[in-house]
Amino acid sequence: MTHSLQLKIPATYMRGGTSKGVFFRLQDLPPAAQVPGAARDRLLLRVIGSPDPYGKQIDGMGGATSSTSKTVILSKSERPDHDVDYLFGQVSIDRPFVDWSGNCGNLSAAVGPFAIANGLVDAARVPRDGIATVRIWQANIGKTIVAHVPVTDGAMQETGDFELDGVTFPSAEIQLEFLDPADEGEGEGSGAMFPTGRLVDDLEVPGVGTLKATLINAGIPTIFINAADIGYTGTELQDAINGDAAALDRFEAIRAFGAVRMGLIRDVAEAAGRQHTPKVAFVAPPAEYTASSGRAVRAADVDLLVRALSMGKLHHAMMGTAAVAIGTAAAIPGTLVNLAAGGGERKAVRFGHPSGTLRVGAEARLVDKNWTVTKAIMSRSARVLMEGRVRVPGDAF
Structure with a gap:
């Protein structure tokens, strides 16, 4: 041998x-x-x-x-x-x-x-x-x-x-600036950042239902849905999701049908070979919860709550690219992320995630009826x- x-x-x-x-x-x-x-x-x-x-x-x-x-x-x-x-x-x-x-x-x-x-x-x-x-x-x-x-x-x-x-x-x-973070590909609607041309879509997912969703290409393609629409509060930690096989199957179905709607794949069967994108995240208004470290996060500490899945599991904190998507969507009035944060114009948000909180900023403007984002900013180490x-x-x- x-x-x-x-x-x-x-x-x-x-x-x-x-x-x-x-x-x-x-x-x-x-x-x-x-x-x-x-x-x-x-x-x-x-x-x-x-x-x-x-x-x-x-x-x-x-x-x-x-x-x-x-x-x-x-x-x-x-x-x-x-x-x-x-x-x-x-x-x-x-x-x-x-x-x-x-x-x-x-x-x-x-x-x-x-x-x-x-x-x-x-x-x-x-x-x-x-x-x-x-x-x-x-x-x-x-x-x-x-x-x-x-x-x-x-x-x-x-x-x-x-x-x-x-x-x-x-x-x-280390401060990071993500310049022009929106996708430059061709979208179905008026702007590639929102591939359907809408800030909020009705996303039909067989076996789950029809969900309000913000589909955005910024930082990384992301599907945002409301926590309440899928039976959650937005305060969940990893064990509440990752130990529930049925819940993970529902999130994967949402991801697959959302990917088709965003034009990332042609058929839901292709989603299995594209696990990294798009991401699925659910949002909720501020609420008190205990982070995975045991630290109390007060409702007054955050503008909204976000939980996101990566590679089929709830992330222990927040992916950096998803944070860019959160900051971008929060800066645009009318998205589900913006509405969860209270609506209106904003240049930065602090959101709660399973490990604590994170602040991310974005500069968005409306040009010829299309939203553009020049950059998103956040700090890491x-x-x-x-x-x-x-x-x-x-x-x-």
Whole structure:
């Protein structure tokens, strides 16, 4: 019997926001994986430890949740006015595929620090002390993200007193600007941000009913529904949803039929092969609840409540890209998100999620009867957890 040697691939394990992932420089990947395709996908699946029928990813770097089953590939950008190209791969836990259909807003916070530390940003653009501005090309969705990274003694600053609900320890604050976050694809209606041309739709879901829904392409395609319409209050934590197989099936049905309505897929059967997008989130007016950390969140602390699902499970906090969608929708009067927050014009909202609260801002304006958003802004943090080489069996890809 022959045995394959393990490859040693330079990699960094990083936390970004409330997610973790394995980061690579494109040039460090084996040649076959430096281009999109089956070899790259098989390599990343093996790195993370998928597919795993046990759902634990014991034989890989994944953490058996959607927030910790992630990979990032970075390279120096040749695009004008950009420093780094950022490609995100969401690795399925129990199935053999990598979803490249969207961005990870949380890991976006780690891109700037990684790029600075790994020579992907010109040294002349990094101050000795201060804030380094890193312009990122998000290759999955073709958008620009601007990261403002604190620098001390010429290196990224990782420690600090910025606290982010969903992350145990404080760290340095990284401000992210998601420029022109709306999708530029062709929509059914008057504007691609709202693919049907309406702020609120009647979404028919067989076996569930007809639900009011805001379907929006901003940050990441997202389906917003009212918590009360599906029997929830918006104060739920993970166990209330993730332990209920029937509830997860209903959310997946909503996601599949919403994806068809948004023009992301042609048939609901295609949804199984596109798990990362769209997201489903439910909203409710402010209410008091106890976060997963045990901290009390008062109704007066938030403008609205939001719970979102990622890769078929209720997220433990909030996906960064979904936060962009929340901020964008909240800024536009008449969406379900805006109405849950009390309606009217607003430039920022603080919403409650399972781990606590988060503030996100967005600049929206009405141009020729179409809503446009120039940017969405939020703060995150990032930290290197481990760096070195990840080992992968040589016959894995």
